[in-house]
């Protein structure tokens with residue numbers, strides 16, 4: 571089961587650790603609550619990809635999540 575923890579300061583917006591199934595959200599890198607929700611979604615998609623044993627390198631995984639995030643606009 572995935573867990574999400576919040577930290578005040580970090581170098582990135584968030585991180586997902588597949589070994590521990592844990593996402594960290596770094597609050598100081600966000601501008602609003604909506605922004606934080608987007609990062610949580612981003613990190614949970616990493617978790618879903620991990621759970622389905624899909625083989626992607628880091629660049630492919632980030633590109634897939636980016637495309638998913640913009641799908642509503644790019645498919646219209």
Ligand SMILES: [Zn+2]
Nearest residue numbers: 612616632635
């Ligand atoms: Zn990512």
